[in-house]
Amino acid sequence: MASSINRLVRKIREINHRYSKPHIEMTPLVKISLMALRVYLLLIVGLIIYKFVVTLSAGQIQ
Amino acid sequence: MDLFSRLYYKLRRYWKAIRLYLVIAGPGLVVMVADNDAGGITTYAATGAKYGFNLIWFLLILIPVAYYVQEMTVRLGAVTKRGHAEAIFDGFGAFWGWFSLIDLMIVDWLTLVTEFIGMTSALSIFGVAPWITVVGVVTLMGIIVINGRYWTWEKIALLFCTLNLIYIPAAFMVHPSVSDIFKDGLIPNFPGGFNGELFFILMANIGTTIAPWMLFFQQSAVVDKGMLEKDIPWGKFDTLVGSIFTVVVAVFIVILTGAVLKGVAVDDAAQAASLLMKTNHYVGAFMAIGLFDAGLLGAICISLASSWAFGEIFGWAHSLNQKIKEAPWFYITYFLTLITAGLVVLIPGAPLVLITLFVQVVAVTLLPAALVFLILLLNDKKHMGEYCNSLTENLIGGFIVMAIVILSTLYGVSIMFPKLFN
Numbered sequence: 250m251a252s253s254i255n256r257l258v259r260k261i262r263e264i265n266h267r268y269s270k271p272h273i274e275m276t277p278l279v280k281i282s283l284m285a286l287r288v289y290l291l292l293i294v295g296l297i298i299y300k301f302v303v304t305l306s307a308g309q310i311q
Numbered sequence: 312m313d314l315f316s317r318l319y320y321k322l323r324r325y326w327k328a329i330r331l332y333l334v335i336a337g338p339g340l341v342v343m344v345a346d347n348d349a350g351g352i353t354t355y356a357a358t359g360a361k362y363g364f365n366l367i368w369f370l371l372i373l374i375p376v377a378y379y380v381q382e383m384t385v386r387l388g389a390v391t392k393r394g395h396a397e398a399i400f401d402g403f404g405a406f407w408g409w410f411s412l413i414d415l416m417i418v419d420w421l422t423l424v425t426e427f428i429g430m431t432s433a434l435s436i437f438g439v440a441p442w443i444t445v446v447g448v449v450t451l452m453g454i455i456v457i458n459g460r461y462w463t464w465e466k467i468a469l470l471f472c473t474l475n476l477i478y479i480p481a482a483f484m485v486h487p488s489v490s491d492i493f494k495d496g497l498i499p500n501f502p503g504g505f506n507g508e509l510f511f512i513l514m515a516n517i518g519t520t521i522a523p524w525m526l527f528f529q530q531s532a533v534v535d536k537g538m539l540e541k542d543i544p545w546g547k548f549d550t551l552v553g554s555i556f557t558v559v560v561a562v563f564i565v566i567l568t569g570a571v572l573k574g575v576a577v578d579d580a581a582q583a584a585s586l587l588m589k590t591n592h593y594v595g596a597f598m599a600i601g602l603f604d605a606g607l608l609g610a611i612c613i614s615l616a617s618s619w620a621f622g623e624i625f626g627w628a629h630s631l632n633q634k635i636k637e638a639p640w641f642y643i644t645y646f647l648t649l650i651t652a653g654l655v656v657l658i659p660g661a662p663l664v665l666i667t668l669f670v671q672v673v674a675v676t677l678l679p680a681a682l683v684f685l686i687l688l689l690n691d692k693k694h695m696g697e698y699c700n701s702l703t704e705n706l707i708g709g710f711i712v713m714a715i716v717i718l719s720t721l722y723g724v725s726i727m728f729p730k731l732f733n
Contacts, residue, residue, distance in 0.1 A: 260625060260626075264400070264405065264408075264624060264625070265405045268400040268401060268404055268405040268408055269404065269405060270404060271402060271403045271404040271407075272401050272402055272694075273402040273403060273687060273688065273691050274691065274692075274693060278687075279687055282683055282687060283403070283407075286679065286680055286683055289679060289720075290410075290676060290680065293676055293720065293723070294676060296724065296727060297672060297673075297676070297727070300672075300727040300728070
């Protein structure tokens with residue numbers, strides 16, 4: 250079990266290393282798009298978490 | 312004589328083209344028909360029951376929407392020989408790669424649960440116990456992939472695609488008014504005015520047309536099939552045929568429920584099938600069979616989309632052309648996703664309604680990201696070369712992507728906060 254987890258962690262590190270740098274040309278348009286995506290995701294994930302907390306505290310989860 | 316020989320050669324040429332298409336056909340057709348999954352059938356049934364034939368024109372608009380988005384995955388897959396997950400990792404780095412992969416895994420698994428909900432409720436109409444459905448489906452899907460050939464899997468999937476056409480005879484059997492279909496359905500209109508309820512239905516229809524797993528699935532299928540740059544025109548044609556096919560089926564579902572159940576509140580497709588049975592037993596049975604087929608086809612494709620994506624990133628063998636011994640992790644991921652999703656449906660009191668709604672909400676976190684990455688990757692001249700997006704393709708694709716992002720986000724928000732648009 251422990252060796253399997255170690256292997257998985259090693260594999261994930263290897264993947265992170267392999268894809269550490271983006272290979273697409275970072276033009277201003279790409280940079281703006283990725284920044285907009287980050288902002289969008291922060292907002293939408295924030296909304297989902299807020300809704301989840303509200304639903305949970307109201308005891309509405311069936 | 313001259314006329315006959317010319318006709319003969321012309322027919323031979325067409326036949327050759329059809330045969331060539333049948334060889335290339337697959338990813339585009341399968342992904343598009345699988346898009347009419349259990350959730351999709353429910354959306355179309357509810358659309359017809361609520362608004363009759365009035366929104367058929369809107370469904371027709373979705374043909375180019377689905378085509379332009381999905382054809383980009385054909386080009387990307389055929390040129391880079393990489394699946395969508397690997398393309399994102401390579402193009403945008405590990406952060407965006409992990410985000411997409413984990414999000415895809417969650418969305419796919421939840422969607423798979425909804426497919427099982429659809430399949431079990433469809434067969435329960437015929438008195439089949441849910442556990443028998445789950446065991447039967449997992450066994451059937453095991454048999455389909457276990458033979459170790461992409462070609463066989465694809466042709467079996469295409470067979471299930473043809474079963475999707477069952478809604479067409481069902482619609483004819485209820486004798487809808489053709490003049491009403493043309494009069495109400497083909498002229499753009501907003502029945503009852505543009506209000507929150509209508510907006511929700513329109514967004515739901517868009518949401519079922521483009522799903523995140525479709526991008527990952529088609530690109531990986533193109534790679535697994537071994538399509539090359541020279542196959543791109545056929546791949547595009549296949550996608551076009553698929554997008555027309557899927558919308559035609561959707562239109563017939565709307566005609567069916569619009570003709571018989573107009574004004575009835577339909578919450579899910581199984582309920583629609585039960586209601587239709589009261590009018591015409593065979594029509595209701597067709598609806599239930601179609602729902603089961605839709606769920607099965609959705610499950611076949613969705614479980615593969617995850618397995619392919621994980622295989623690409625973790626470097627496991629990940630092809631349907633490999634046997635279980637050659638690609639153990641690919642098949643373990645496939646069966647694990649499938650079995651766990653099936654088991655959830657069997658848990659007494661499982662929050663199935665909540666899961667169904669949650670799928671749509673989580674999907675809006677992945678869909679915009681996947682679509683933005685798609686457009687950016689298609690503009691990467693270094694990798695795409697002459698298959699890069701042209702200005703026209705960027706304008707069309709960009710407009711569609713922006714519209715989908717805005718509408719799917721509003722859809723997700725409206726599910727979370729239902730009173731917001733009323």
